[in-house]
Amino acid sequence: MIKSARNLLSLITVVAFLCSSCSLGKKVQISEYAGLISCHQQRAFNARSVKPRPINELNIDTAxxxxxxxxxxxxxxxxxxxxxxxxxxxxxxxxKRSPTIENRLRKIETTIKLSEKINLASLEISSFAAELDCEEERITQVADFVKGKEKQRETRLTVAAIGIGAIGGVASGLLSSNDNTGHAGDYVGIATGITEAILGVLILKNSKVTELQHPRNVLKDIWYGEDSAIFPPSVWYFITYKNPAQPNELSLREKIIESWKGFNQVAVGQKEEMNQFTSQYFQDKGIYGTDDLYNRAKMYDQIESYVKMIKQDLTALSLELEAQDDL
Structure with missing residues (x-):
């Protein structure tokens, strides 16, 4: 009986060893899924040649x-x-000074052209916001895919823990009832407990990672604040503009970064931690777990929100134009 118990103990120990040897943080290959959709359909911009001049450097007409x-x-x-x-x-x-037909036509013509420019600006903002939203959804989809793989493995480990616990409990009872020394049941109970503990640890530390390609890295441009070949020049100018007359007022880019820091979305602690974060988030690709993927998606969502906010100033301009027409 003792020999049988020891054999069962050896079997359960082998199972425990195999379970513990399962690699944590196993890499999930999903490049074929993540690369199906391209969120960018336009050319890259050369911001150095087309970025608007800061308005504070211009001579604005008093009118x-x-x-x-x-x-x-x-x-x-x-x-x-x-x-x-x-x-x-x-x-x-x-x-107003001379309501001639010629002046009326000139006023109508400039008003129509101005309306077209405002509409085009709105479309440009919406187009870039759509790219940001597409990239956010792509990252979220990858995160959901990896999360699903983690749940599958967690389910298998949970089932294994329940099965081993049930088998160990039954075997321990049978061996204890048929063994006068009582040691056989103890051996099985110990082995079962160890195996369940190992499986429990594996469930808690169950995680998978994947390599995410992001050559058009908007986060990198926002973080470093250099000229961008990804943002439309007009949008980039607007979110990076800082009014010298209001030095304490943050630019939209700086507000985005402060938002990231406020919600602990970026590593701003030790140098080594920051270097790791930079190599992961601000390069052309990085290795991500599910939490990092969801974090990256939220960072894109915040940028998208600020880009859409630019339309508020377009709306204000349109309202001021209408007010001028009513005068």
Whole structure:
């Protein structure tokens, strides 16, 4: 009986060893899934040659300053229709002084062109926001896929723990009832307990990783703040512009970074930790677990929200234009 118990003990120990030898953090190959959809359908931008000049470096006509707020002028400068806005103001003033057909047509023409520019700017913002949303969804899909693999393995480990516990309990009872020394049941009980403990640890530490390709790394551009070949130049100008007259006011880019720090989404502790984070998040690819993938997706979501906020200034400009027409 003791010999049988020891054999069963050896068998359970082997099972425990095999379970403990299962690699944690096993890499999941999903490149074929993640690469099916391209979120970018446009050319890269050369920001150094087309980025708008800061509005504080321009000589703004007094008439524009009197008719529009700074935010409206800055959005017009960002999307390249500040001159058209000035022509529109002049055309309206000329028509008020001399309501001729020629002046009326000039006013209508500049108003229509201005409306087209505003609509085009809105489309450009929406287009880039759609790319950010697509990338966020792609990352989330990868995270869900890896999470599903983790749940499958967790289920198998849980079933194994339940099965070993049941078998060990029955075997321990039978051996104890048929063994006068009582040691056989103890051996089986110990082996079963060890195996269940190992399986429990494996369940707690069950994790998988995957390599995520992200050559168009928007997070990198936001973090370092250098010229971007990913952002549309107008959008990049707007989110990086910092008004020298308000040195304490953060740019949109700086607000995004502060948001990341506030929610502990970026590693800002020790140098070694920061270097690891940088090599993972701010390169062309990185190895990610599910938590890191979800974190990266949330970071994209925050950028998308701030990009969409640019439309608020376009709306303010449109309202100011309508107010001018009512005068």
């Amino acid at each position: 524009l300053i009197n008719h529009f707020g700074f935010a409206s002028l800055n959005i017009a400068n960002a999307f390249g229709f500040l001159d058209l806005l000035q022509r529109n103001v002049k055309a309206k003033e000329d028509f």
